[in-house]
Amino acid sequence: MVLNPNLKEHLAHFGLKVELLDKTDKSMVEMEIDMNQRIGEWATLTESGSKLTPVFGPGFTGLQSLGNTCYLNSVVQMLMSIPSIVKIYENAKDNEFEKIKFDSSFVDNLDFQLCRLTHGMISGKYSRKPAESNINELDADDSQPGIRPTIFKDIIGKSHPDFSGSQQQDAQMFFLHLLTVLERKSNLEFPGHCLQFEVEDRIECGATGRVKYINRIEDYLPFPIPMEASINQPDVDAYLARKKAGGHDFKEEIVRPVITFDSCVKTFSTEEVVLDFHSSALNGESTFAKKTMRLKTFPDYLFIQMKKFDADPVTHQPYKLNVEVLMPDEIDLSCLKAKGGLQPGEVELEDSPSSRENKNTIVPDDAIVSQLASMGFSFEGCKKAVIYTKNSGVEAAMNWVMEHMEDSDFNEPMKEEGDGSASNEFVPSEESIATVMSMGFSATQAKHVLKKTDGNVERAVEWIFSHPDEMNEANNPAPSKKPLTDGPSKYSLQACISHMGTSHLVGHYVCHIRKDDSQWVIFNDNKVALSENPPKTLAYLYLYKRI
CATH class of the missing domain: 3.90.70.10 (Cysteine proteinases)
Known part of the structure; x- marks a missing residue:
């Protein structure tokens, strides 16, 4: 770096008066100080200043980073620390594994991959000491082979504008997206029931x-x-x-x-x-x-977000609050x-x-519609997305857009209830159902696609080939939901996810989980070790278990 003691005079030569200028960015000195502080944050959250004892075996399986997928790894580790969630996929494992024997394409099935990932994480097969493994590319810091969740990420992030890519993302947003996918596309019991x-x-x-x-x-x-x-x-x-x-x-x-x-x-x-x-x-x-x-x-388990991420009201640049919150080991809400x-x-x-008069009619939130439309989608398509997702937010509406943007009627105005052109309880004709069934589809699938296309058989055929996943879902309806759990409002801290970096678009995530009600373990991608000082006051997401 070159220092210019006469910078003020040199700039004045070009008509730039330093005393009249406003500072818009940090100096090199300020950036260096901030970097040193961020390094300190990194060391605190990853406990890199301590000689941690690596742990291996069942329940201590790490997940390899696929490049900025630490947000996915941390959320999955936290959810898999809940026994009832693990039980769902372990109980379904044998049945899902049997299906793959008869249909190799089933490897891309969501339920199969969920069972496969769960079994791999709790079996200990991929959590072996370096000397016992056949992996030659291990770091010198006692990391383990771990699991490479490539197919799982592809299935969960499919068609999503953020989670299908390789950029860093907000772990909280991924948590919500993951639950949405599992609720809508999985034929197994919904794992988020214990959290709702x-x-x-x-x-x-x-x-x-x-x-x-x-x-x-x-x-x-x-x-x-x-x-x-x-x-x-x-x-x-x-x-x-x-x-x-x-x-x-x-x-x-x-x-x-x-x-x-x-x-x-x-x-x-x-x-x-x-x-x-x-x-x-x-x-x-x-x-x-x-x-x-x-x-x-x-609920049995309470998922808490501390709202550390925000955006500058002038520049709209995201930033993170650099703050400590004294989170108790036990809380009473x-x-x-x-x-x-x-x-x-x-x-x-x-x-x-x-x-x-129109209690079943949903009025779309103009703010959500406008935000979607600003991304380049048609106004009518955005309006439909907001209505069908019941004004539940931009993310849910965006998911709907990505799944339905190829529909032939995506850009057409939505037919209003009572205008004489359609009914919310549309019933396709028996002739149309028979026509679609003659192509090899079940009656349930035929009714589903005809309702989607207002009974138009030609459009139904186009829709079938552009939505094969949804046709499979129509033939295998998801199990009915259980009633919500309820009980005392006292909880103990079970796990936390910490973020290091200046905003949710950059940085790194690690997960700390309490095992056996006393010992904390740090999951830093495929590095798993006993934690000496879990950063409870600096975490971003917390999981509490009912006492």
């Missing part, structure tokens, strides 16, 4: 005080991090002052803001003010509302227990007349 819980949203009209309760199912609990609640802010301010004064020679260990978990729970439970709320009590006039969220049920609907003295905020 019912949420009760309470919405109070700010003008009239009337209330409405809305129930929905969630897979995880996101907690905001209130930076203003830092319990060591004077220490942080002093550190930042020393850092600024120290310049290039500053070598101190970073002092992060420390937030208590109780502060996060308090922020989560605080009323949220919703502006521009159209109240049915005011005949649709705009006012404001107060919204709170509580849990109606408590009884303060978040829902009261259970309308309470004495409360007046219900009823649906508007138009909502009652």
